[in-house]
Amino acid sequence: MSVSIREVAERAGVSVGTVSNVLNHRERVTPESVVRVNAAIAELGYVRNDAARQLRAGRSTTVGLVVLDVRNPFFTELARGAESEADRRGLSILLANSDENVAREARYLDLFEQQRVRGILISPYQQVGERLRQMRERGIPAVLVDRRSEDDLFSSVSVDDERGGYLAVRHLLETGRRRILFTGGPIDMRQLDDRRRGARRAVDEVPGASLEILPAHASQVDDGSAAGDEIASRPVAHRPDAVFCANDLVALGVLQSLSGHRIEVPRDIALIGFDDIDFAAAAVVPLSSIRQPARLMGETALRILVEEGDDAQKTAEQVVFEPELVVRASSAR
Structure with missing residues (x-):
């Protein structure tokens, strides 16, 4: 009792x-x-009983953060940024992992609304605009992270994924590669679609270059390993000479698989990822990648959320960071 x-x-x-x-x-x-x-x-x-105390005070000190995949170090770093800014403001972060599952994402939003959190930071799997609008009408604002708001009705903090895809593939083309393969999933995720679009734009600028899409169920190391195995099973003449991966976890899986099949990176196949997680530089063959400022994205999203909570009339803010190409040994000439 x-x-x-x-x-x-x-x-x-x-x-x-x-x-x-x-x-x-x-x-x-x-x-x-x-x-x-x-x-x-x-x-x-x-x-x-802090929940009851906050309810009486009319202002919660907790913020809900829903990420796509807590196993991905990119989201870990993003959460650290949000947590750092929250701590500075006397707030706390409740972290939820949707695991790229629509039903689970919806359950966490319901839970956070029941907890009367101060606001929601969310990296949505698919469309959640209507649900977030309902929560905002009940006094719970939301900010999208790692994805831009399609209708600008909600504030968002993201990186220019299309630009990132373009930078990655343009770099591969500049090193002399012409048969580019993109792999990672799920294929209906907005961020990955933007990266593919950027890759296509870079390929279209170079005569004789091609882009193959090798879909994957998800964007984990195992998915990269499966893609690497599929590439290795092909005759040499039908293999790509460069692979652009949806994120660094996929790229590490591809690297592991190709090495096991005695296909050398970058001599036989160049490789580049996305996110520039800490493990990228520490790989057996240091991995080229497209860097996102994950920690800064988390800090910025939390700041905007608090400002919107203090001013319900504040105009939605769309913050888009520029991606950065980081070249390492995996894509050398």
């Missing part, structure tokens, strides 16, 4: 108001009262 604040007051021999001040405004009470109240709390095992 939970212990009430009244029981703490009785055990400490003080008023309920004194206990409340010890918990929320310690400067208003004497050091002796603080000691007595803390001793009673420890003895009774009292745990404050």
Whole structure:
């Protein structure tokens, strides 16, 4: 059975108001009262009900963050950025992993609404605009992360994925490669579609260059390994001479597979990923990649969310960061 604040007051021999001040405004009470109240709390095992306190105050100190795949270090770094900015503002982050699953994503949004969070940061799997509009009407704002708002009704913090795809493939073409393969999934994800579009634009600029799409169920290391196995099974003349991967996890899987089949990177096949996670530089063959400022994206999204919570009339803000090409050994000439 939970212990009430009244029981703490009785055990400490003080008023309920004194206990409340010890918990929320310690400067208003004497050091002796603080000691007595803390001793009673420890003895009774009292745990404050922050949810009820926040409900009474009308302002939560928690923010819900829904990411596509918590296994991806890109989202880990993004969450760290949001957490750092939240901590600076006296807020806390509740992290949820949708695992690229529409039903799970919806359940987390329902849960966060029930918890009356201060706002939602979300990297959506598919379309969630209508659900987010309902939550905003009930006082819970939302900011999209790692994806731009298609109708500009919600603020968003993203990177120019099409530009990133263009930079990756243009780099491969500049090193002399002409048979480019793109792999990663799921194929209906907006971010990956933009990266493919950028890759296509780069290929179309170079006569004789081609772009093959090798779909994957997801964008994990295993998906990259499967793609590498499929490439290795082909006759040499039908293999690509360069592979652009949806993210670095896929690229690491491709690298692992090709190495196992004694296909050398970059001599036989050049390789480039996306995100520039920490593992990219530490790979057996250091991986070229397109860098996203993940931590800064998280910080920026949290800032915008708080500003919108303080001003419901604030115009939606679309922040788009420029991607950066990072060249390492996996795509050398």
